[in-house]
Amino acid sequence: MPIVKIIERFLKALEAHVDLFFKSARYALGSIIMFGVAPEYFGLWLVWRGVSLMLPHWVFQWGDDKLYSLYQRMVLFFFETCTRLEVVLYGDAFDVLKKRESVLYLGNHQSTVDWIVADMVSLRCGSLGHLRYVMKDTLQLIPLYGFYFHVHGCIYVKRGKFSQSKMISSLDYLKNPKIPTWLVVFPEGTRYYPGHPKVIEKSEKYARDHNIQVLKHHLVPKVKGTWLVTEHLHEKIDAIYDVSAFYEGSVNEEGIRGNAPQLIGLLMGKCKKIHIHIRRIPMSEVPKEEEALKTWLHNLYIEKDALAENFFSKDKETRASVQTRLGGRPHSLGLWSTLSSFLVFTAITVPALCTKFGRQLYLQLLVYGTLGGYGWLALRSVC
Known part of the structure; x- marks a missing residue:
């Protein structure tokens, strides 16, 4: 073998190892900092909680939302800025960027980083601090953050032991017109994960047994949580944002859909582009009755399924042309919008x-x- 080819192979191998080293270092550093600053963040929150004790609760929530936004900007510094992730927006996205409203955010669920997509959308809409999630009760176990999520306004629910009264109690707090809210719900309940086909098969069987259309790219959405939100916050929420996220690279060369990138993969830069389609639906168009909403929600997911086919099609050309055909436009964040938060937490942590x-x-x-x-x-037995 000529010496030139040997050198070329060596350089390519070296380049690959160096690239892997930097990606691994980014993952390690990002994880350490995002979890490591929890005590400092909790300390800042305690100070604000003490200062605001004698003030109206909406004032406390205003300051708490500012703190939450500060932290989540740092999260995006690692997940979007450092990875140089390209975000492409579709649908009503550029219209909703101009709005400042309270919304019910309905997202498709396929990855452990779907919550970061909500960060990406809400920051671009100037509402990052207002994010609150309906989330699994097991997340209570995260040190410090498990407690903080609840006091921020997130709602814990138990899978299989859903407490309607406790969720209503949490929703009552969010009724305050002076507390802007983006309440994030993933109606599928669990992730659509081709690596776990039994979950998908169970969803398909449920659809056939109940004589409703089988979904190809989503699980059958559950209606109870969404219905409680729409019923109790119908006058508070301005619109539903139907958000569909598609991670590039989820389909292999044979046109077979695999698992979406998860937290580690995204942080290591394995996903170069994410497509986010947003459809704004005024609350006046959303049914209030549970059975009517159940039908409406499933029809919405049928439409989401049709949209997803553009991104998960077996045809390579169809996937390659999707941005042009659907009018997607890249939208990047300014460096300072995320770097500033990283610098703030660094300035607090290092001297301490x-x-x-x-x-x-x-x-x-x-x-x-x-x-x-x-x-x-x-x-408090919150769920």
């Missing part, structure tokens, strides 16, 4: 960990804050 007092306070906030949060959630 360089002093004995700072390290002691960090550990105390981590340990006692976590235990206190667990105790509070258990006593």
